[in-house]
Structure formats: structure tokens, C-alpha cells
Amino acid sequence: MFYRDFTRTEIHDMLNASGFSFDGNFKFPTAGGNQAYAFVADGAILIDKSLGLTEQLESVIKRELKIVKRKTWKTKKEESDPSKRVYEAAVPKTITKLKSINVLENYSRELDTIRPGKSDASKYHDLIFNILKTVFDGRLRRPEKEEYLAGDTQRVDITFQNRRENGFFKQLDEGYHITCPNIFVECKNYNGDLGGPEFAQIQSRLNETRGQFGIIVCRNILDLRKAKERQDNLKKDKKYVIVLTDQDIKKLAKLKMSGKEDEIDNLLEDKFKKLT
Numbered sequence: 001m002f003y004r005d006f007t008r009t010e011i012h013d014m015l016n017a018s019g020f021s022f023d024g025n026f027k028f029p030t031a032g033g034n035q036a037y038a039f040v041a042d043g044a045i046l047i048d049k050s051l052g053l054t055e056q057l058e059s060v061i062k063r064e065l066k067i068v069k070r071k072t073w074k075t076k077k078e079e080s081d082p083s084k085r086v087y088e089a090a091v092p093k094t095i096t097k098l099k100s101i102n103v104l105e106n107y108s109r110e111l112d113t114i115r116p117g118k119s120d121a122s123k124y125h126d127l128i129f130n131i132l133k134t135v136f137d138g139r140l141r142r143p144e145k146e147e148y149l150a151g152d153t154q155r156v157d158i159t160f161q162n163r164r165e166n167g168f169f170k171q172l173d174e175g176y177h178i179t180c181p182n183i184f185v186e187c188k189n190y191n192g193d194l195g196g197p198e199f200a201q202i203q204s205r206l207n208e209t210r211g212q213f214g215i216i217v218c219r220n221i222l223d224l225r226k227a228k229e230r231q232d233n234l235k236k237d238k239k240y241v242i243v244l245t246d247q248d249i250k251k252l253a254k255l256k257m258s259g260k261e262d263e264i265d266n267l268l269e270d271k272f273k274k275l276t
Contacts, residue, residue, distance in 0.1 A: 011037065013103050016130060019045040044123045046130065047106040049113035107131050108253045111246050116191040116219050124189035128217050129158050131249055132185065135256045135264065136160060139167045140183055149205065156205055158185035168265040172213060172272070178240060184214040193222050199230040199241065206239040214241045221245055228274070235275055242271040 006014070012022055019041055026038035107127055114120045114127070125145070133143040140160035147159045160183040162169050172180050184205045188198055194216060202214045221227050227243060234241050244252075248267070255263045 008035075008037075013130070013134070015039050016043070016126075017045070017047045017103050017106070019043045043126060046123065046127055047103065047110055050106040050109040051101070102257060104131065104134050104253050104257055108250045111250065114189070116189055118189075121187075121189040125157055125187045128185075128187045128249065131253055132158065132217075133160075135252045136169075138261075139163060139165075139169050149210065154205060156184050157187045159183070160185075162211075167261070168268040168272070171265075171269070176272075178212050179208050180211045180213040182211040184211065186214070186216050188216060188218040190218060194218055194227060194230070194243070196230065199234060202241055203234055203237070203239055206234075206241075208238070212239050214239070216241060216243045217245075217249065218243060219246050231275055240272070240275055242268070242275070244271070 015022070020039035021043055023038040023040050028036045028038070107130055110127055111124075114124050129143065129145050136143075139162075141163050142161045144159045145157070147156050148154065149156060162173065162180050162183060164170050164173050169180065169183065172178050184202060186198070186202050186205075188194060198216060198218075202216060206212050206214055221243060231241055231243070248271075252264055252267060255261075255267070
């Protein structure tokens with residue numbers, strides 16, 4: 001329950017950021033206009049370090065309290081009189097005003113706290129998923145994490161369906177005539193550069209039916225020339241893959257928060273033009 005109304009998307013974002021995933025299999029009985037969702041506490045707190053949530057939960061905070069006394073009602077008339085309603089409760093002497101929190105901004109900050117390597121690969125995957133589904137909202141739809149393809153023989157980190165309504169992904173389809181009903185994303189939380197196997201992996205996801213465009217998200221690129229060679233090899237097979245680093249992801253998030261939608265498309269377009 002919340003002190004004000006939030007949209008379904010806002011509620012899901014807040015809960016996901018706190019380590020809860022939506023349980024779509026649990027159905028509540030319909031009762032008037034009531035809306036209820038079930039969540040499962042099965043994930044990492046994605047904005048833990050940026051907000052210090054675990055640190056706050058584990059700390060023992062002692063505050064000075066003042067006592068507000070409650071007077072006993074003698075009659076029903078006194079009970080119904082607001083001026084007679086006095087309660088006894090321990091309340092803080094000072095009130096701390098909570099700062100406004102932008103979940104997308106905190107996702108971006110959290111990227112810097114994740115260590116490259118297998119131990120934090122799942123958290124990195126979750127963060128990138130939540131950032132991209134927000135950044136690409138309005139361009140792509142139906143974000144899915146770890147979707148199976150090819151008779152359940154392949155598992156893609158992130159998939160989207162192309163809305164084909166505006167922006168870069170519409171231009172990709174209508175302007176460049178590249179088959180892209182689906183957009184595939186692979187996340188690599190590596191210390192070093194991407195190698196041949198990482199490009200071969202996303203290459204196997206792409207075809208003229210499912211889609212010919214994909215994205216690899218990684219921490220950084222040290223050897224730009226080698227990455228470009230691998231991208232060029234895929235292009236010969238009519239498969240187009242751009243690479244987004246952490247810096248690109250944070251820039252996309254910042255543009256989204258600033259409402260600079262055209263610049264989001266420009267960044268993606270610039271990445272794509274380097275392939276052509």
C-alpha cells in the first residue's frame with residue numbers, strides 16, 4: 001500500500017529495484033475497483049549501494065521520542081467529538097523529509113558499484129534490463145528477460161518487440177530495410193574485451209525471420225579495432241550488432257530523464273552508422 005496512487009509500471013519498478021519480482025501466476029479475486037499484485041522476494045536489491053538500503057536496515061538507530069497522551073472517552077458523544085480524541089503514542093521529536101528518488105538515476109549509479117565477473121553477472125543483467133526497458137519505452141515493447149528461442153535450445157538475455165512507431169528502430173525497419181521484429185540484447189559483465197565467442201553467440205540469435213539486429217552490452221571496450229572487425233564480419237552475414245558500454249548506458253539513461261528522446265535515437269543511429 002502507498003500513500004498516493006502510482007501507475008502499474010511505477011509500482012513494478014519500485015518493487016523490482018528492491019529485490020521483488022512480479023508473480024503473474026497468483027490471481028486475486030476481483031473486488032470492485034481494488035487492484036492488487038503479488039511479488040516474490042527472489043532477487044537482489046538493485047539500488048542497494050546507491051541508496052544504502054541494507055546499511056540502513058542493519059543499523060540500530062535510536063531516536064528521542066516524545067509521548068502524546070490519549071484521554072479516555074467517557075461517553076459516545078465525546079468519542080465522536082474530534083476535539084476529545086487524544087491518543088498516547090511515541091513519536092520522533094524531529095521529522096526527516098525523504099528525498100525524491102528517481103529509480104532510473106539510481107540504476108545508473110549502481111552500475112559503478114558492480115564488480116565485473118561471474119559473481120555479479122546476474123545483478124548486472126537485471127540492472128541493464130531495467131534501464132533499457134525504461135529508456136526504450138515507446139520504441140520497443142514486451143521486454144523479456146532470459147527468453148528461450150529455437151525450440152528452447154537458445155536463451156537470450158533480453159528481448160524486445162519492435163513497435164515500429166517512431167525513432168531509431170522504426171528507421172531501422174523502414175529506412176534501412178533490416179528485418180527487426182525482435183531486438184536481441186546480450187549482457188556481458190566482463191573484466192576484459194569481448195571475444196569471438198560473444199559475437200558468435202549473438203550471431204546465432206539473428207536471422208531473417210526473428211530479426212537481424214542485436215545489441216551487446218558490456219562494461220568497456222579496450223580494443224575498438226578488434227571489436228569493429230568482429231562487427232564487420234557479422235555485417236557480411238547481414239547481421240547487425242552494436243555495442244553499448246556502461247558509459248553509453250548511463251548517457252542513454254540521462255537523456256531519458258532529461259526528456260531528450262531525439263538524442264537517444266541519435267546515439268543509436270551513430271552507433272549503427274559505424275557498421276555501414
